[in-house]
Amino acid sequence: MSESLENRVKALIVEALALEDVTPEEIETDAPLFVEGLGLDSIDALELALALHEEFGIKTSPEDERNRAIFHSVKSLCEFIRAEKGVASVA
Amino acid sequence: MHHLLAAHEADSLVAFGPGGDKSAADLWRDAHIVANALPAPSDNSHVLMMFHHDRYLCAVAMLGALQAGHAIYLPPNLRRKSIFLVKQRPETVAMLHDTDSGGNLRVQELLSQSAQQSTPAYNPEATEALSPRRHPVTVFTSGSSSEMTQCPKTELQLLEEAYTLGEVFGIAHGDRIVGTVVPGHIYGLLFTVLLPLCRGGAFLRSTPLHTEAVVNQVQTHRASVLVTVPAHLRTLRAADPGAFAAVRRVFSSTAPLRAELAEHFYTQHQQPVIEVFGSSETGGIGWRNRQEDTHWRPLPGVTLQTDPEHRLTVESPFVHPDERPFRTADLAELQKDGTFRHLGRMDGIVKIGGRRVSVREIEDHLNNIQEVEDAAVVAIPAAGARGHQLVAAVVGPTVDLQTLRQSLLNRYDPSVVPRKLQCVERLPRERNGKLTRERFLELFDLDANGKPLNWTLEWHDAVCTPGESGGDASPTTWTFPVDIPEDYAWYRGHFTGYPIMAGAVQLQELILPAITRAFPDLHTVHSMKRVKFTGRIRPGDLMTVHISRHGDTPEADFKIVRRDDEKMCSAGRIRFSVEATS
Numbered sequence: 001m002s003e004s005l006e007n008r009v010k011a012l013i014v015e016a017l018a019l020e021d022v023t024p025e026e027i028e029t030d031a032p033l034f035v036e037g038l039g040l041d042s043i044d045a046l047e048l049a050l051a052l053h054e055e056f057g058i059k060t061s062p063e064d065e066r067n068r069a070i071f072h073s074v075k076s077l078c079e080f081i082r083a084e085k086g087v088a089s090v091a
Numbered sequence: 092m093h094h095l096l097a098a099h100e101a102d103s104l105v106a107f108g109p110g111g112d113k114s115a116a117d118l119w120r121d122a123h124i125v126a127n128a129l130p131a132p133s134d135n136s137h138v139l140m141m142f143h144h145d146r147y148l149c150a151v152a153m154l155g156a157l158q159a160g161h162a163i164y165l166p167p168n169l170r171r172k173s174i175f176l177v178k179q180r181p182e183t184v185a186m187l188h189d190t191d192s193g194g195n196l197r198v199q200e201l202l203s204q205s206a207q208q209s210t211p212a213y214n215p216e217a218t219e220a221l222s223p224r225r226h227p228v229t230v231f232t233s234g235s236s237s238e239m240t241q242c243p244k245t246e247l248q249l250l251e252e253a254y255t256l257g258e259v260f261g262i263a264h265g266d267r268i269v270g271t272v273v274p275g276h277i278y279g280l281l282f283t284v285l286l287p288l289c290r291g292g293a294f295l296r297s298t299p300l301h302t303e304a305v306v307n308q309v310q311t312h313r314a315s316v317l318v319t320v321p322a323h324l325r326t327l328r329a330a331d332p333g334a335f336a337a338v339r340r341v342f343s344s345t346a347p348l349r350a351e352l353a354e355h356f357y358t359q360h361q362q363p364v365i366e367v368f369g370s371s372e373t374g375g376i377g378w379r380n381r382q383e384d385t386h387w388r389p390l391p392g393v394t395l396q397t398d399p400e401h402r403l404t405v406e407s408p409f410v411h412p413d414e415r416p417f418r419t420a421d422l423a424e425l426q427k428d429g430t431f432r433h434l435g436r437m438d439g440i441v442k443i444g445g446r447r448v449s450v451r452e453i454e455d456h457l458n459n460i461q462e463v464e465d466a467a468v469v470a471i472p473a474a475g476a477r478g479h480q481l482v483a484a485v486v487g488p489t490v491d492l493q494t495l496r497q498s499l500l501n502r503y504d505p506s507v508v509p510r511k512l513q514c515v516e517r518l519p520r521e522r523n524g525k526l527t528r529e530r531f532l533e534l535f536d537l538d539a540n541g542k543p544l545n546w547t548l549e550w551h552d553a554v555c556t557p558g559e560s561g562g563d564a565s566p567t568t569w570t571f572p573v574d575i576p577e578d579y580a581w582y583r584g585h586f587t588g589y590p591i592m593a594g595a596v597q598l599q600e601l602i603l604p605a606i607t608r609a610f611p612d613l614h615t616v617h618s619m620k621r622v623k624f625t626g627r628i629r630p631g632d633l634m635t636v637h638i639s640r641h642g643d644t645p646e647a648d649f650k651i652v653r654r655d656d657e658k659m660c661s662a663g664r665i666r667f668s669v670e671a672t673s
Contacts, residue, residue, distance in 0.1 A: 018474065018510075041505040042300070043444040043476050046326040049301055050475075053329040060329075062307035064300050 005078045008055075013074070016051030017044050029074045037073070045071055052077070058084045094250055095154070096215035098264065098291035105288060106147035107267065107312050108296040113147050116213045118154065121202055123210035125155025128201045130184050132160030137229070139164045139177050140275065141188035147296045148198045149274050150284055152187035153228075161185075162224045165275040167231035167239050170504065176239070230277045232371040232447060242277070242371045245411065252374045252409040253285035255391055259378070260340055260365065262316060264291030269309050270318040273298060277371045278344050282318040292316075302326050306334045315339045320445050321348045322476030324356055324364065335360040342367055345445040346478055353381035368433065373417050374409030377431065386430035397425055401434055441470040441479040444506045453481060453499070453509065460498060462487045465518050467526055468509060471541025482541070483509035484534050490514050511535055529583075544580035548573050548600060553608070558641065566639040569609040572654065573601065577631045592628040597651065597661055605636040606647045606665065613640075613647055613667040622663030626653070634660070645669040 010024035013033075017040065031037040034045065048071065049060050058081055061067050070080045099105060099115035106113040113121075129138065138156035140163055142149035156163050164183065166173050178186055186195040226243035257263060270283035287294045295312060299305040305327060309317060317338050319327075324343060327335075335341065341356070344367040353364045363382035369375040376395075377387035389395055393407040396416070403423040406416040422434035440449050450470050457466035465486040473480040485495065492512055499508040519530040529539045536544050551572040558567040575592070581600065582590040607614045628634060628651065637650040645668070651661040 021511075039500075039505055041444075043322055043506050046300070046322060047475050047477075050326045050329055053302070060301035060303045062303045064297070064304045067301045067304065 005081060006074055009052075009074050009077055009081070012051055012055055013038075013048060016047055027074060029078075031073060033071060033073055052081070056081055056085065094215075094246075095285065095288040098289060099215070101213040103264070103291065104293040106150070106296050107293055108308065110145060110147065110296050113296075115215070118147070118151060119213045119215065120210045121151040122154035122158055124205045124208055125151055125187065125196075125198060125201055126159035127208065128196060129156060129159040129161065133184070135162070135182040136160075136184045137162045137164050137180070137182050139166065139174070139183050139186040141166065141169065141174055141186055141190065142274065143169055143188075143190050144298075145189050145296050146270075146274050146283060146294055146298065148189045150288070150294075151202070152198050153284075156185075156187065157224075157227055160223070162227050162229065165228065165230045165280065167276065168504065169273075169275075172502070173231075173239065228280075230275070230280060230371055240371075243411070248374060248409055248411060249281070249285055250289060251392070253281055253289045255409075256281065256286050256375065257290035259391060260342075262286060262290050262292060262340065266290070266292035266316055266339075267295070267312055267314045268292060268316040268318060269295045269299070269305070269312070269314040271299060271305060271323045272318060272320060272345075276345075277374065278320075278367075278369070279318070281375070282342060282344075302329045306330050309335060309338060313337065317341045319343055320345045321352060321478075322346070322444055324348065324352050325476045328352075328355060328359075330359070332359045333361075335362050338362060340365060344369065346442045348381065350381070357382055369409075370419065372410070372414070373405050373419060374407070376405055376407070376419075384430070386426055386432055388430050395423070395425060395431060397423055403431075443470075443473075443479050443481070444477055446504060446507065448479075448481070448507050450481065453483070453503070453507070456499065456502065457483060457485055457495065460495065462489045462491070463495070467518055467531055469528055469531055471532070471537065473541075477506070480511075480541075481507065481509035482511045482532065482535055482537070484513045484515050484518060484531065486515055486517055538578070538580070538583070542578075544583075545576050545578045546580045548575060548579070553605075555609070560642060564641060566641045566648075567609075568637065568639040569605070571605045571608070571636040571638070573634050573636060575628060575630055575632045575634060579630055582630055590630050594622075594624045594661070597624065597628065601634075601636050601651060602649050602661075602665070605638050606649065606667075609638045610640055610647060612669060613645065615668040617645070617666040617668045620664040620666065622661075622665070624661045626658050626660030628653075628660050 006029050007024060010027045013027060014022055014024050034040050052058055061070060070076055096115050101116040103115045104112055105115050105118050138161045140149060140152055153163055164177050166177050177183060187198055189198055225245060227246050228249060229241050229243045231239040231241050266287065268283055268287045270279055272279035274280055274284045283294050295308055299308045315338060317335060321343055341362050341364050343364050348364065348366050356362060356364055363380050366379050366381055367375060368377045368387055375390045376393055377389045379387045393405060396404045401422040401424060403419045403421045404416045405419060410417045420436050424432045424434055440447055450468050454466055454468040457463055463485045468481055468483040470479045470481055492514060496508065496512060513534065515534055518526055520526045532539060538544055553569055553571045556568045558565045581592065581596045585591060585593055633654040635652050635654055637652065638647055640647045646664055646666045648664045649662065650659060652659050
C-alpha cells in the first residue's frame with residue numbers, strides 16, 4: 001500500500017526538524033504547524049522548505065504571504081504539493 | 092539625521108518594492124507628516140518602532156520621530172513580550188507601527204490622512220546640527236532574555252559605520268539593497284537602512300524569507316546587494332544556479348558561516364560571500380571574503396588588542412565613546428599582518444539560529460522555578476541553520492515538564508527553549524558539585540558532542556558447522572564475524588588514549604550473546620574456566636567469535652580472534668546451568 005502524501009510529509013517534518021518527542025502519527029493533519037500546534041519557529045520553516053525541495057523538488061512561492069498560507073498545516077502543505085506536482089504523481 | 096539624505100537628490104530613489112517606489116523627497120515629506128503627529132518631545136522621550144512588513148515605513152517612522160525631537164527604541168524582535176516591555180517604559184511616549192492591530196500610531200494611516208499638510212521643501216543639507224539627543228537610537232542585543240541589553244547609540248557611531256561600510260564595500264548611489272534581515276536589529280539597521288540612505292542607494296521595502304521570494308525580489312528589482320544570514324544562505328541552496336549572478340555583493344552576519352555553505356553559494360552563483368563580524372555593542376569589527384580570505388580583516392578605524400587569554404578588546408568609532416576600548420567576550424588571535432582569527436567565545440553564550448543565547452541564563456530560569464530542586468542545561472551542536480540546540484535536565488518530584496516548557500516559552504523565543512527536557516532523580520554531579528558535560532549528556536544517551544551513543548556491534552552472518560557424534564566426536568562450531576565500531580560507547584573512559592574492551596564487556600556483548608545464539612539452551616552462566624583476555628580489542632577492529640560445544644555438554648568454549656592477522660585476543664570455557672527438563 002503506498003504511503004499517503006500526508007504521512008510522507010509528516011515523516012519528513014519529524015526527520016528534517018529532528019523532532020525527537022513527536023512521531024509522525026502524532027501530527028494532526030489540520031493543526032497549525034507554527035506558533036501554536038507543533039510550535040515550530042521560523043528556522044524550522046526554512047529547514048522544512050529546504051527538505052520539501054530536496055524530497056519533492058518543489059519550490060516555495062515567490063511571495064512570502066502565500067508561503068505563510070502554504071506552510072500553515074500539513075493539509076495546506078499537501079494541497080500545495082499536489083497542485084505543484086499534479087495529483088497523479090504523488091498519490 | 093538629515094545627514095542621511097544628503098547624498099540623495101530630491102527625486103533619487105530610496106525605496107522600492109511592494110507598495111511602490113519612494114524617492115528621497117517622499118521620505119522627507121512622510122517623515123515630516125509623522126513628526127507632526129507625534130506628541131511634543133520631553134527630556135528622555137522615546138518612540139518605539141514596531142515594523143513587521145515595510146522597511147520604508149520604518150525609515151519614515153525613524154526619521155519622523157527624530158525630526159520631532161524624540162529618541163527611538165528599536166526592539167530586538169517583534170515578540171509581544173519584548174514590545175510590551177519597551178512600550179511599558181515611562182519614557183516611551185508613543186509607538187509607531189505598520190501592523191494591522193496595535194492601535195496607537197499606524198504609519199499608513201498617518202500618511203493617508205495627512206491631507207494637504209505643508210512640509211518644508213526638500214533640503215537635507217548637513218547644516219543641520221547633529222541630533223541634540225545624546226542617544227537618538229537605541230538597539231537591543233538579540234538576546235534570549237526579557238531583560239534585554241540595550242545599546243544606546245550616538246548619531247556619530249551609526250553614521251560613521253554606515254559611511255565606512257559603504258566605502259569599504261563600494262556601495263553607493265544606484266545600489267539596490269535586498270535584506271532578509273529585519274531593520275530593527277543592528278545588522279539590518281546598518282546594512283539595509285542606514286547604509287543605502289547615507290550612500291545614495293535604495294532598499295527593498297519588504298523582507299523576503301523563503302527562497303523563491305528572495306530570488307523573485309532580487310531579480311525583479313535588479314538588486315545589486317543581498318544582505319542575509321547563514322540560516323537563509325542554507326535555504327537559498329534551493330535557488331536555481333545563477334539566480335544571484337547579477338548581484339554585486341552578498342553579505343552574511345550574526346552567526347558563523349560554514350565553509351561548505353559559502354563554497355556552495357559561490358559555485359552556484361559565482362558570488363563570493365562577504366562575512367561580517369560584529370555585535371550590537373561594538374558595531375562592526377571585521378570582515379572577510381570567503382573566497383579569498385581565511386582570516387578576518389578589521390574594518391577601517393578599528394583597532395584590536397588581545398590579552399594573554401586571547402580576549403578581544405575593540406577600539407573604534409563605531410563603539411560608544413564611553414565604552415572604548417570595549418572588552419568583548421570573544422576570543423581572537425591577532426596575526427602579524429593585522430588580520431585575526433576568531434577563536435570562539437568565553438562566556439557560555441552560543442548562537443541558535445543567529446540569536447545569542449546564554450545557556451547559564453536558561454539554567455538559572457529553571458532553577459528559579461519553585462518545584463525544581465536542581466537543573467542543568469548544556470548546548471550541543473545541531474544540524475543546519477540552528478547551529479546549536481539546548482539539552483536540559485531537572486530534578487524535582489513534583490515537576491511537570493509541560494509547565495516548565497510553557498514557562499520558558501513565555502519568556503524566550505521558541506528556538507531557544509531546550510528541545511530535550513528531561514526530569515531525572517538526580518543529576519550525576521561529582522563530589523564537589525561539579526557536573527561534567529560528558530556525564531550530563533549520558534543522561535540523554537549522547538556523547539560529549541551531542542551525538543547518540545553507539546552501543547551496537549556490527550554482527551555479520553554466522554556460520555555453523557555441526558559436530559559429529561561417535562568415537563571421534565567433533566564439536567559443533569559456530570563462527571560469528573563481528574565488527575567493533577570506532578565510536579563504540581563501551582570504550583568511554585576505558586581508557587582515555589588507550590581504549591581496551593573490558594573483559595566484562597566482552598562477556599556481556601560478544602561471548603555470551605554468541606553462545607546463546609548458537610545454543611539457546613545455554614543462557615544461565617554457572618561458572619567460568621581458564622578465561623583469558625590476552626590481546627587488546629580496539630575500536631574499529633574486525634573480529635570473529637568462535638564458539639564450540641561437544642554434543643549436549645553444558646559447556647561452551649570460546650575464542651575471539653582478530654580477522655586480519657588471526658591474533659587471538661580472548662579465549663576460555665564457560666559452564667552453564669542447564670534447567671532440568673520435566
